[in-house]
Amino acid sequence: MSTQPQPQPWALILGASSGFGEATSLELARTGMNIFGVHLDRRATLPHAEEIQSAIRALGREAVFFNVNAADDEKRREVLEAVAARQANVKVLLHSIAFGSLLPYVSAAGEKLASKAQLEMTCDTMAHSLVYWVQDLVARGLMTAGGRVYAMTSSGGTRAIPSYGPVSGAKALLESHIRQLALELAPFGITANAIRAGVTDTPSLRKIPGSDKLIEFSTMRNPYRRLTTTEDVAKCIAVLAHENTYWMTGNTIGVDGGEDIVA
16 A cells, blocks of 8 residues: 655744754754744845755755744735645744843933833734744644644743843743643644743844853853853754654743753
C-alpha cells in the first residue's frame, strides 16, 4: 500500500530578521522546517533579511518573508492569506517582537516620560499581537494538533530595570497571555510556552539605557561567566518543537545557563 509523503512543516517567525527570530529561523530550517518570516526593516537593513532567506534556502528549505508590521491587523491578514494559499501547516509560531518605549514613568531629572500612547503601543506590539496571530491561525485551520506556540520574554517581566517599565509591563502581559492560551489551546492539541532568555547581546538589548552595565553584571552573575546567545535559545526551541513535548504547556521556560537562579 502506497503512502502519501507528508508535507514539510512550516514555522512562522514574527521578528525573523534579527536576534532570536533570525537564529530560530535558521535552526528550525536545519531541523527540516520551511520558514515564513515576518519582519520590519528599512532599506538599510533589508539586505540582511535577504541573506537570512538565502541561508534558509541553502539548507534546502523554503523561505517566504514579509516586510510588514506584525502588529498591524490588515498586514496580519495579508500574511495569513499567503500562508493559506500555500496550504501550509504551521507547526511552530514564534513571537519575537521587540519594539516598544524605553522611557521612565516618573523622573526627578526632568526626562521625557512614557505617555499613554507609548504604553499602549508597547503592550499591543509586544504582547497583545501574540493573541491575535494565534486566534487567526487557529480560526483558519493553519495550526492544528501538534502545533507549538512560543513567545520570547525576559527576566524584565518580573524585575525592575531603569527605563524598562513599558517593556517590563508588556513582558508580564505576554507571559499571562501564554498561560491563558495554553488553557484554551489544549482542546486543539496545541501547546503554548514562554521562553525566558538570559541577557543576550542583541540590537534590542543595545537600545536599553545602561545596556553596557547590564551586560557586564549579567556576565559576572551567570554561572557560565558568559552571556546567553541567540543560538543557545534557538537550539532549545528546536528541541522543544519536537512532537514528544506535547505535555509541556503554560510554562515560562528559562534558557539562560542558570542566570536567573543566582542572587
